Amino acid sequence: MSRRVQGLRSWLWQRISALYLLVYVLFVTVSLFFNWPDDYDSWYQWVTGPVNSIALFTFFLMLTIHAWIGIRDVVMDYVHPLAVRASVLMLVGLGLLFCLIWLSRVLVLAYLR
């Protein structure tokens, strides 16, 4: 379990991000339940509203951190050859980073419309 001691910071971040993800999912569920966007305009307004878009970006930022720690732990449990493990981890990290930048682009483009 020595990795756990080394990974105390990861352990903490996993829980901090989890709390944000939990609160965000509850917020979105309640928000959509009371104000279901059934056409393009209301959907656009909902996503690009100041509070919602910041909360959405923060959600993806926290999701990136949470997914990185989680997938890294799974990879380290099942992929043992060092070269393969390093390659898989690099692909996962680059993929997550790509998705975060892509999401930022989506939000910026939506704002500029």
Place this chain on the structure above:
Amino acid sequence: MLNRRSRPVFLNLLQIRFPVTAVASILHRISGVLMFLFIPVSVYFLGKSLQSNQHFQETLAQLGTPIGRAVLILMAWALLHHLFAGIRYFLIDLEWVISRRGANVSAWVVISSAVVVVALVALGVCT
């Protein structure tokens, strides 16, 4: 300590009896990996739905196909199981459910409530 290699290893997946806590745990991992794979798909559809009214309607149509619905229901299950199991781990961290009975009962509650809530949501959406 004995040589690691001399320890008995028994990994026949068909014969190992998994306690319910182990099932909840492995489903936590599987649901997490599924949602990880779904991240690019969700960014794609979010971006598409925001482009224009026509793109928005296309997105709704694509998500409404049988495959779209099946994937969304699977992801709803993954989210709920991961979320419920995550709350259970929080409670374990806070040392609220550390008895063996508490761990078993809470694992059953997590697994079944995720399935039940998804079934109710799927029924509600499809009818």
